[in-house]
Amino acid sequence: MSALLQVRGVSRHYGPRIGCEDVSFELHPGELLCIVGESGSGKSTLLNTVAAQLSPTAGSVRYRQRNGGWLDLAALSEADRRRLAREEWGFVTQNPRDGLRLNVSAGANVAERLMALGMRNYSQLRAIARGWLERVEIDPSRIDDAPTSFSGGMQQRLQIARTLVTQPRLVFMDEPTAGLDVSVQARILDLLRRLVNELGLAAVMVTHDLAVARLLAARTLVMQGGRVVETGLTDQILDDPQHPYTQLLVSSVLTT
Amino acid sequence: MTAALMLELRDLSKSFELHHQHGARLNVLRGIDLRLHAGECVVLSGPSGAGKSTLLRVIYANYRPSFGAVHVRHDERWIDLAKATPHEVLEVRRRTLAYVSQFLRVIPRVPALDIVAEPLLQMGVDEPEARRRAGDLLRRLNVPERLWALPPSTFSGGEQQRVNIARGLIARRPILLLDEPTASLDVENRNVVAQLLAEARADGSAVLGIFHDEDMRDRVATRLFPMQALEAA
Structure with missing residues (x-):
């Protein structure tokens, strides 16, 4: 199966400060990928860069259009980028007031x-x-x-x-359930899970909540200090974490 | 005619490195070789701590092997899950490899019937047919119909386990991994599970499982695979 989105060596710096550094991944049609990590790990910077809301300092993001052709996002005019956001993509912000x-x-x-x-x-x-x-x-x-x-x-x-x-064919979501009561969260997660299945859309979701990743995403990227430290199947990352930072994250989750 | 080889483990080892426990290393599996054929039910036996559950999880690619190969017959080709990409593993899980654990991982707000029907939907069966077959299987497992529309989080342990078994067996995948699926079931329901496993085997499925109950083990096993705990390294 061919990818829908191809991210290669993407970095985004803020002056001398690193937002995200040398990130690569692919997203397939119908797939939901979670980006997890603590605040400040670069998750949202990565999401915004991949969604063409920030321009990368280095690397490339390519998107496969409905007609099968690849688009290099860096080469797009502002008007084309807006057309893409309007016609083929969606973006869900953490604070609904920013998106409504x-x-x-x-x-x-x-x-x-x-x-x-x-x-x-x-x-x-x-x-x-x-x-x-x-x-x-x-x-x-x-x-x-x-x-x-x-x-x-x-x-x-x-x-x-x-x-x-x-x-939309591709949806970006930035912590869509953070800041909501747990019961409300469960309702929204279930809704997202159902809609993603029904509509067959692909999505990249940023979350700091490992349980959210387990519930929704078949694959996960773990970020620390702007870099991806571990990537793979979500259940594998959560049940058999390899990287010291992922082990720390997983062992810090409170279970009831 | 000899039955087709479905799963082959070669020199499989698994250790866990715990970075936050002073780099402690736990060696759980070492040099496991195992061959599983269509129609067989191999039961892992041995004391707790022998690594039986770990072995099933490594085969399902829930754990990453430290060394060795997990060859799975997927359609008509062989895939080594130790080296497969995440997308390949997901494809093997969708059509070839089922795993039933002791506990149902509950998805909030999803009704029992939908949880059971989901693997069929993922294989492309249409919704009315998937729900009908899910209902048939829940009925056989004596899950009362009034519960089907409810999320299983409020069910008893035995009811949840039967929902879990139904979800694991409904799509008739060629390789079944079972981790104590009958632990909290009564005799009647154990009989149903034994019957379902016999049907799956007759249908050509290969089964690898853990059953602590000796009576159940004797009923379902065609062969035992003994395991022992490794000495602390």
Whole structure:
């Protein structure tokens, strides 16, 4: 099977400081990959660099388009990058307020990305928005309410609906369940797991939570100090960690 | 005609290096050679601490071997899981290699029926068919129908174990690894599991398992593979 995303030797420095250093991985269609590590390990820098929101200091990121051709992200114009983000990718931020438009209704938040793709029929947009609210377990009667009136967990589910409504091929997620109550987390993780399976989308997810990686990702990258220290099957990394840092991470998890 | 060789372990060793315990090294397996054929049920025997569970986990690629080879017949070619890429391992697990542990790793909020049906869906069986077969298997294992729509986190140990067995056996993969799957089952349900294993073997599956209960072991084993704990290195 051919990869969807190819990351080769990617570094991103902030002046003299290292964000991430010499990272390589591939992502296949339909696959969810987790990037784990503590805060400051470079996870989010890597995610933002791979998603073309930051430009790499070194290395390359290549993406295989629907037509089969490879795109080198560094060679893209800003307009092409925006088109890609709109038409083929999605991004879910840790704080849903960063990913949502707070001054428009829940329904408009879901419909907006479809409108950006050219869909104009109001009743059709509304029907799709309704369907997606149901899919992420938000009462469709809240369709005209502003997201500011939603709880944090609802806002995150709304952001997921807004991102997935266009059926992106590739989704980037930055700690989508951090900062939420445990019961709310479980609901969102289950939802993501189901949607990823149903839609067959590929995703890269940053998390500091090893249990999240175990639940969602077949493969995991472990980062420390900007570098990948261990990579492989998630269950292998968690049950038989090789690197001292991974052993420390795994042994530090509280079990109930 | 002799039965097809399905799994071959060659000179397999496993030690654990514990970096945060002053670099302690635990040697658990050394120089294991084992051949498993279609239709066989080989039972690992030996005292606790002999490395039986570790061996199953190394074969499933849940643990990385320190040395040696784990050759698995996947479709009509051989793959050494000790050297395979993660994507290859996932493919072998999806279609060839099943592993049933003693405990169900519960996924929050997913109903028992869906947990059992999932391996079939991953193999491309359509949803109504997968759910029907999952229901049939849960019924045979005496999991009451009123529980099927509930997540198993609230089930009794025995019920969870039966959900786990159903999930492991439903897709009839050619190699089954079983780590004490009947530990908390009553006699009636053990009989059902023994029956299911006999059917899987008749169907050509190769079984490698751990059964502490002697009665169960005598019923299912075609051969024992004795193991001993290694001396501390």
